[in-house]
Amino acid sequence: MRAFGFLSFGHYGHGSGVRGVDARQMLHDAIDISVGADELGVNGAYVRVHHFARQSASPMPLLAAIAARTERIEVGTGVIDMRYENPLYLAEEAAALDLIADGRVALGVSRGSPEPADRGWESFGYTGSTDPRGADIAQVKLQRFLRAVRGEHLATAAAGPYGSAPAGAGLRVEPHSPSLIDRIWWGAGSRETAENTGRLGLNLMSSTLLTEATGQSLGDLQAEQIQRFRDAYAAAGHSGRPRVSVSRSVFPIVTGEDRYLFGMRPGEGADQIGIIDGFESTFGRTYAGEPDQLIEQLRADAAVMSADTVMLTIPSQMGVDLNLRILQNFAEHVAPALGWKPNTEGPVQGDEA
Template sequence: MRAFGFLSFGHYGGSPAQGGLSARQMLHDAIDISVGADELGVNGAYFRVHHFAQQSASPMPLLSAVAARTQRIEVGTGVIDMRYENPLYFAEEAAALDLIADGRVALGVSRGSPEPADRGWESFGYTGSTDPRGADIAREKFDVFLRAIQGEGMARAAERPYMSPAAPGSDLRIEPHSPELIRRIWWGAGSRDSAESTGRQGLNLMSSTLLTEATGASFGDLQAEQIERYRTAFREAGHTHAPRVSVSRSVFPIVTAQDRMLFGMRPGEDADQIGIIDGHRSTFGRTYAGEPDQLIEQLKADAAVQAADTLMLTIPSQAGVDLNLHILQNFAEHVAPALGWKPNTEGPVLGDTA
């Protein structure tokens, strides 16, 4: 493990009298957690994206604010749902964010997970999908997005191009353009097949918080196989740059009596879970909670954590800035160094040497 960051689901809502957050407070807390994490040397601040829910949604304003307030930490998503995106507008936003952040970007993108709305992407104006899950339009739009951020012409210049030096009829690319942005795009893969496809495309792999497979193997072993298939497909496709791979886990070091009260596990809570999502029998990862020495041994035995270069810690963001920074500090001081991590002093990890 060369890098670790936090993954926030950005929940808000509920009664303020019972600790519920407003959307405004959630966003400000997200920025403050990111600033504090940057000061701790944490490598990444990543945010989930959901629509029609009291969670983080369109992420670019938040990511831009975090990038502007921090110096070294990578900012990103896990993941942006392409069913809801205009691929060309998204390409403009992504390039602008990459330039604002000086390359400190890790944009996780995918078909997306189940949402509260029934075919909610159609309410955003994106119709025509013949797949009940919208995977067809997500892939089509993602392909357009990739072409756009690589500088392909996406429109034809007018006969008299207004405020442009372009020749009439020439191809126009999306602006602004960030030449290296393609190296900072991750596909969120929930199966071994999608991981292989990601490898063939030469993108980074963001292994999902769940896998739409249940073979009886542990979540970590399933993910490790997924990662190996990804890397094999990457090499066989002839890509020569260094790919990156991330996995996410819920990890709560117990260092104080308060930690034990908040995060102590009951019997049966520390095992993988099997459930049905999107019609697939799926495997959900376990939660790790324990004293640092115990966590170190457990995470060393987690094949996927060992195979990945980046670990994203899912945090209870609605619990406030101080508690979340306490969790990150406990992990940074008592667990992460034994897994190969060193505090971030220069910027994001640029590639995996595995």
């Protein structure tokens, strides 16, 4: 493990209080957690994106605010649902964010997970999908988004005094951040999707679950998924070494209060099997224990040890201080034994992973 960060779902409710933060408080807390994490040397601050739900959405304003308040920490998403996006506008926003952040963006995109709204992307104006899950339009939008991020010409200059390009010349979306394409990730929930991600030459965000249930642990399933991704990446002739992240819920127990908040009852702490999108799926366990116990358990998690980046899912609605304590406990008592060193220079690059 070369890097770790936090993944916030950005839950909020109706009022104030530990479990009832409103949207404003959630956003300000996310900024403050990121600033504190940056000071701790944590590598990344990532936010989930959901629509028609009381949790984080519209990530660009939040990430821009985080980027402006921090110096080294990577900022990104895990993940943006492409079904709901205008791919060229997303490319403009992502480039602007990356320029504000001085190249610290790790943008995770994907088809997206189930949302509260039935075919909610159609309410955003994106119709025409023949797939009940919208995977077809997500893939079309992904390809157009990648072309825009690469700086390809996607429009033609108009005749008349409207710009510096001659009439008929090709135009790319602006602004453009040349290296951003190397920091685009696809969120994959299956081995097949991971292989396709490798063929595309993108980085891999292995999902918080896999839409497969073979009896193997999530860690073993993801380790196979990661290897298939890397094999497909190499077979497609891509150069470099792509990055891979996995997400885990990890709560180091260092104090009595930690034990009260995060200690698990007998029988808890195992992978779960459930149904999502009509597929029998494997959901990851929660790790909670004393540091030595967590180190042993995480070393036995094949996916954690295969990935270069671990994203800790945090209970963001429980406030800044508690979440920074979780990150500090992990940084001080667990992560160094897994190969992590405090971030002093900026985001991990692919060739360093």
